[in-house]
Amino acid sequence: MKFRRPVLKPEQLQEFFESEASAATKDAKARTRVRKHAEAALWYLDRGAIRVWDPARGAVNVWVKKAILAYFSTSSAVPLGAGCFEYFDKLPVKRRSAMKDVRVVPA
Numbered sequence: 001m002k003f004r005r006p007v008l009k010p011e012q013l014q015e016f017f018e019s020e021a022s023a024a025t026k027d028a029k030a031r032t033r034v035r036k037h038a039e040a041a042l043w044y045l046d047r048g049a050i051r052v053w054d055p056a057r058g059a060v061n062v063w064v065k066k067a068i069l070a071y072f073s074t075s076s077a078v079p080l081g082a083g084c085f086e087y088f089d090k091l092p093v094k095r096r097s098a099m100k101d102v103r104v105v106p107a
Helices: 010-018 028-046 062-074
Strands: 078-082 085-089
Touching (some): 010 028, 010 062, 028 062
């Protein structure tokens, strides 16, 4: 799955995830809105435009963490494959070309 280039700017996403609006996932319309914002944040993360860790401040960008968690809470696991392996996950495995200038830290 590839995320589309978002219309929203990172500043708008930050404002959304710092507000209480991102916590409202009770009804389907709110869940869809939260998911679209989370997908936009993941698009920026994939390109290195935003980071979970801000080295300039020496602190975590909490809104980025909230966006990641919102994506996982509003997504369903789908069957994916990597080589001869098949599994269920919410995010596909990154390909080398997709990882240019992106640092991945296993948790």
